[in-house]
Amino acid sequence: MSAPATAPVPRPGILEIAAYVGGEAHAPGTGRVIRLASNEGALGPSPKAVEAYLAGAAEIHRYPDGGSTALREALAGLHGIDASQIVCGAGSDELIGLLVRSYAGPGDEVLYSRHGFLMYPISAKSVGATPVAAPERDLCTDVDAMLAAVTPRTRLVFLANPNNPTGSYLPAAEVERLHAGLPPDVLLVIDAAYAEYIEREDYDSGLGLVDRAPNVVVTRTFSKIYALGSVRLGWAYCPAAVADVLNRVRGPFNVSSAAQLAGLAALHDQDFVARSRAHNETWREWTRQELERLGLKVHPSVTNFLLVSFAGAAGHNDPAEAARRYLKARGILVRQMGAYGLPDCLRITIGTEAEMREVVAALSSFLKG
Ligand SMILES: *Cc1c(COP(=O)(O)O)cnc(C)c1O
Numbered sequence: 080m081s082a083p084a085t086a087p088v089p090r091p092g093i094l095e096i097a098a099y100v101g102g103e104a105h106a107p108g109t110g111r112v113i114r115l116a117s118n119e120g121a122l123g124p125s126p127k128a129v130e131a132y133l134a135g136a137a138e139i140h141r142y143p144d145g146g147s148t149a150l151r152e153a154l155a156g157l158h159g160i161d162a163s164q165i166v167c168g169a170g171s172d173e174l175i176g177l178l179v180r181s182y183a184g185p186g187d188e189v190l191y192s193r194h195g196f197l198m199y200p201i202s203a204k205s206v207g208a209t210p211v212a213a214p215e216r217d218l219c220t221d222v223d224a225m226l227a228a229v230t231p232r233t234r235l236v237f238l239a240n241p242n243n244p245t246g247s248y249l250p251a252a253e254v255e256r257l258h259a260g261l262p263p264d265v266l267l268v269i270d271a272a273y274a275e276y277i278e279r280e281d282y283d284s285g286l287g288l289v290d291r292a293p294n295v296v297v298t299r300t301f302s303k304i305y306a307l308g309s310v311r312l313g314w315a316y317c318p319a320a321v322a323d324v325l326n327r328v329r330g331p332f333n334v335s336s337a338a339q340l341a342g343l344a345a346l347h348d349q350d351f352v353a354r355s356r357a358h359n360e361t362w363r364e365w366t367r368q369e370l371e372r373l374g375l376k377v378h379p380s381v382t383n384f385l386l387v388s389f390a391g392a393a394g395h396n397d398p399a400e401a402a403r404r405y406l407k408a409r410g411i412l413v414r415q416m417g418a419y420g421l422p423d424c425l426r427i428t429i430g431t432e433a434e435m436r437e438v439v440a441a442l443s444s445f446l447k448g
Pocket of ligand 1: 118169170171172173196239242243270272299300301302303308311312313
């Protein structure tokens with residue numbers, strides 16, 4: 080028997096977590112800051128969302144509606160889905176964590192693809208489960224490799240579609256093939272945080288699959304195109320039995336009134352969403368072309384960010400890190416990718432026109448350095 084511990088000890092797995100490090104928000108000494116490190120909305124929030132948020136201020140002594148009723152009904156109307164199967168959360172991160180906690184534990188495996196969103200392995204470790212990363216092909220989820228990695232211990236499979244940080248996506252037919260190859264007791268979680276940015280014939284966020292399959296959940300967020308990252312608001316569309324589970328484990332008041340009010344107003348401002356999507360498309364394509372003209376490799380993206388490879392940029396032994404520091408010294412913050420196993424890359428969020436022109440100009444001078 081081992082000696083008694085002399086201090087409280089967390090459960091197995093917890094101390095293996097490398098805490099999630101968010102994008103930087105400050106560039107001391109530069110006088111201004113351009114934040115392109117966290118995939119926040121380029122245009123700021125909808126003014127209607129801000130107005131609704133402020134209008135709720137006098138009522139903050141009241142507990143929120145624990146069922147997020149008005150918001151769920153509006154989501155159901157917009158997407159043509161069943162409100163009773165929607166569960167809202169304090170960001171989709173909370174829902175990811177609750178799903179893992181509800182369906183996996185010590186000895187279980189949580190499968191994701193090699194460059195999938197970091198919250199999947201973090202959530203798995205936090206419940207003592209084992210995260211398993213399937214290899215990708217060209218920085219895109221490889222359905223065959225995912226299916227080959229399924230074992231009798233697999234409890235959940237996470238698919239970010241489109242994926243962060245690669246910017247790639249799986250066509251609906253491939254998602255169907257992934258689902259068809261999974262045992263019925265494995266939960267497929269499709270994290271569609273960037274769904275509103277992509278308009279492709281062959282893409283689908285998976286809401287219809289939830290209606291057809293008892294083992295598929297889709298998570299969505301208000302943090303990206305709706306630009307409400309600060310209020311923490313996400314939602315999951317689930318089979319009824321999974322919604323029931325989430326409603327048992329979530330906090331009874333997990334979504335604040337401010338989040339519900341802002342989210343509802345943002346949802347009703349679809350013109351703003353359309354403007355954001357069009358802005359993103361224009362400036363993502365412009366930025367991609369300009370960076371390619373500078374000789375950088377830019378991975379194809381359907382999202383509001385670009386994964387840019389600096390491998391081979393002459394004159395630096397760690398060019399991505401050198402570029403990141405160069406930008407930061409000029410008040411421009413982008414995301415380093417070491418934690419994702421992509422140390423040669425930086426992830427650059429699409430911001431305003433002026434911000435995109437600045438980042439391209441700064442990278443041009445860096446490369447001429
Ligand atoms: C940003 C992001 C989320 C989470 O967002 P919340 O702010 O917690 O709703 C989830 N998944 C992916 C892939 C993301 O990039």
